[in-house]
Amino acid sequence: xxxxxxxxxxxxxxxxxxxxxxxxxxxxxxxxxxxxxxxxxxxxxxxxxxxxxxxxxxxxxxxxxxxxxxxxxxxxxxxxxxxxxxxxxxxxxxxxxxxxxxxxxxxxxxxxxxxxxxxxxxxxxxxxxxxxxxxxxxxxxxxxxxxxxxxxxxxxxxxxxxxxxxxxxxxxxxxxxxxxxxxxxxxxxxxxxxxxxxxxxxxxxxxxxxxxxxxxxxxxxxxxxxxxxxxxxxxxxxxxxxxxxxxxxxxxxxxxxxxxxxxxxxxxxxxxxxxxxxxxxxxxxxxxxxxxxxxxxxxxxxxxxxxxxxxxxxxx
Amino acid sequence: xxxxxxxxxxxxxxxxxxxxxxxxxxxxxxxxxxxxxxxxxxxxxxxxxxxxxxxxxxxxxxxxxxxxxxxxxxxxxxxxxxxxxxxxxxxxxxxxxxxxxxxxxxxxxxxxxxxxxxxxxxxxxxxxxxxxxxxxxxxxxxxxxxxxxxxxxxxxxxxxxxxxxxxxxxxxxxxxxxxxxxxxxxxxxxxxxxxxxxxxxxxxxxxxxxxxxxxxxxxxxxxxxxxxxxxxxxxxxxxxxxxxxxxxxxxxxxxxxxxxxxxxxxxxxxxxxxxxxxxxxxxxxxxxxxxxxxxxxxxxxxxxxxxxxxxxxxxx
Numbered sequence: 001x002x003x004x005x006x007x008x009x010x011x012x013x014x015x016x017x018x019x020x021x022x023x024x025x026x027x028x029x030x031x032x033x034x035x036x037x038x039x040x041x042x043x044x045x046x047x048x049x050x051x052x053x054x055x056x057x058x059x060x061x062x063x064x065x066x067x068x069x070x071x072x073x074x075x076x077x078x079x080x081x082x083x084x085x086x087x088x089x090x091x092x093x094x095x096x097x098x099x100x101x102x103x104x105x106x107x108x109x110x111x112x113x114x115x116x117x118x119x120x121x122x123x124x125x126x127x128x129x130x131x132x133x134x135x136x137x138x139x140x141x142x143x144x145x146x147x148x149x150x151x152x153x154x155x156x157x158x159x160x161x162x163x164x165x166x167x168x169x170x171x172x173x174x175x176x177x178x179x180x181x182x183x184x185x186x187x188x189x190x191x192x193x194x195x196x197x198x199x200x201x202x203x204x205x206x207x208x209x210x211x212x213x214x215x216x217x218x219x220x221x222x223x224x225x226x227x228x229x230x231x232x233x234x235x236x237x238x239x240x241x242x243x244x245x246x247x248x249x250x251x252x253x254x255x256x257x258x259x260x261x262x263x264x265x266x267x268x269x270x271x272x273x274x275x276x277x278x279x280x281x282x283x284x285x286x287x288x289x290x291x292x293x294x295x296x297x298x299x300x301x302x303x304x305x306x307x308x309x310x311x312x313x314x315x316x
Numbered sequence: 317x318x319x320x321x322x323x324x325x326x327x328x329x330x331x332x333x334x335x336x337x338x339x340x341x342x343x344x345x346x347x348x349x350x351x352x353x354x355x356x357x358x359x360x361x362x363x364x365x366x367x368x369x370x371x372x373x374x375x376x377x378x379x380x381x382x383x384x385x386x387x388x389x390x391x392x393x394x395x396x397x398x399x400x401x402x403x404x405x406x407x408x409x410x411x412x413x414x415x416x417x418x419x420x421x422x423x424x425x426x427x428x429x430x431x432x433x434x435x436x437x438x439x440x441x442x443x444x445x446x447x448x449x450x451x452x453x454x455x456x457x458x459x460x461x462x463x464x465x466x467x468x469x470x471x472x473x474x475x476x477x478x479x480x481x482x483x484x485x486x487x488x489x490x491x492x493x494x495x496x497x498x499x500x501x502x503x504x505x506x507x508x509x510x511x512x513x514x515x516x517x518x519x520x521x522x523x524x525x526x527x528x529x530x531x532x533x534x535x536x537x538x539x540x541x542x543x544x545x546x547x548x549x550x551x552x553x554x555x556x557x558x559x560x561x562x563x564x565x566x567x568x569x570x571x572x573x574x575x576x577x578x579x580x581x582x583x584x585x586x587x588x589x590x591x592x593x594x595x596x597x598x599x600x601x602x603x604x605x606x607x608x609x610x611x612x613x614x615x616x617x618x619x620x621x622x623x624x625x626x627x628x629x630x631x632x
Binding site: 135140141142143147149155160162163 | 406425451456457458459460461462463465468471472475476478479482483
């Protein structure tokens with residue numbers, strides 16, 4: 001199996017590449033080549049099958065044809081301009097998130113019509129395809145009403161993915177990933193950043209700020225679950241529930257590092273997001289996720305937390 | 317008010333042009349220019365404001381910029397490749413139904429950013445954005461799961477319409493028209509053609525074939541309702557209900573002209589279509605539709621039926 005990952009430098013892309021290299025298999029078959037692509041050349045994961053690492057701009061004319069020249073059997077299309085950037089840069093967002101995806105789909109269709117090429121295509125979509133007003137939980141049948149250009153772009157590609165699949169040009173699946181908690185690394189400026197921050201920073205002995213009320217609910221999964229099974233299901237929890245779990249794992253010293261500082265601007269954004277899902281179709285397909293925040297924290301400590309900065313066991 | 321109608325040769329476009337010419341007003345203000353565009357130059361409706369009639373290919377580079385050069389205040393975008401043609405011609409369907417719409421939206425956005433131009437844009441969408449499995453009735457919150465390339469293309473433009481409107485580039489509204497009954501003119505080959513045929517042909521003293529069972533339910537409105545208010549609501553009825561109404565209006569001689577000849581291929585298509593809607597948002601906005609098939613027939617006889625071929629009153 002030849003595997004192509006577009007957007008291999010992202011958090012999910014890098015973890016997916018490492019996971020596939022370690023397993024050496026995908027969909028029950030041996031991986032013979034693992035091709036990693038991003039705007040700057042990715043680093044090959046250690047061990048595993050032969051990897052090539054290429055820098056490529058998927059918005060450039062002809063790039064898609066080049067990427068599928070060796071007919072990868074499985075393509076993970078994770079490349080995207082993020083939600084904040086796509087809202088700032090209207091034209092750029094459509095160019096990267098819609099036009100480049102369609103160019104990829106068109107290159108595959110042309111190859112399909114030439115030689116019957118029909119790869120498996122996994123597309124990373126987003127909960128941003130949904131927007132208020134929303135029922136709680138959100139059913140699979142909920143209309144996509146994105147409140148951002150990013151969400152609109154993801155919803156458009158979901159529709160294209162379905163139509164190209166129905167036509168038989170490729171075998172596509174779109175997965176809307178839950179908000180990933182606990183993201184490794186430094187705090188970022190995203191409106192959703194605090195969902196990871198209120199767990200990650202206190203675990204490292206650092207202070208953290210909570211910009212919304214403890215009642216705020218959201219849909220979470222660990223990066224491991226997102227990579228291991230490309231999970232759509234997630235875990236519905238409130239921010240207060242996250243903090244309670246932090247305290248169970250790391251003691252009151254950890255939860256005391258969180259400063260509650262309500263920010264009306266962030267609350268307004270968060271309030272339009274879905275809070276929980278009823279992912280009946282994904283569950284029927286065998287997708288799973290964590291069932292408690294305690295598990296999310298355990299996954300983080302095992303997979304991602306800096307080993308020299310786990311101060312919680314000493315302090316609690 | 318300068319009004320532009322794209323697709324002015326279609327059934328809805330022509331009726332809309334005639335209606336606007338007759339009223340001389342739109343949205344409560346006088347129409348100063350009525351510009352009609354289609355692939356072949358439309359015919360100007362009688363009377364009313366100054367009309368220009370132009371042939372234009374909206375898929376051609378630069379056409380959109382030309383069409384909005386005089387900054388129309390209201391644009392009715394009804395131009396499309398139909399569902400059968402878009403399924404046959406994959407590339408053509410995306411070119412006409414997606415790319416040309418986006419080119420129009422982009423031309424407006426560019427003008428908006430240059431001089432603040434912000435027209436009202438009315439986009440004709442379709443029930444084809446929905447597909448089985450569907451609840452009955454279908455709520456406004458139902459996910460769009462098109463089962464055709466045409467439906468996918470309409471769903472994509474609905475999303476673009478929402479994003480460009482949210483950004484303030486224009487003031488857009490997308491309307492999913494019910495199946496229009498009774499369509500004037502000759503029978504056509506569309507899978508939905510019989511919904512009109514089983515009323516229109518018997519009213520003209522002609523035989524008609526019913527390719528599905530009488531239990532089949534569908535969502536209907538007259539062409540008058542579709543033009544008069546760009547109605548989204550419709551009337552849920554079964555085929556048997558249509559035939560009963562025909563018999564009430566035109567007697568048993570008319571209903572006897574229908575031959576029941578079940579066609580499994582047509583039944584399979586029809587079964588994936590929505591049967592009824594709960595159009596709460598449209599009703600709240602004041603949109604209305606007929607409440608009985610008898611009314612649909614009365615509208616047809618008044619507006620569209622050939623006056624020399626109404627044989628029902630003589631024969632029943």
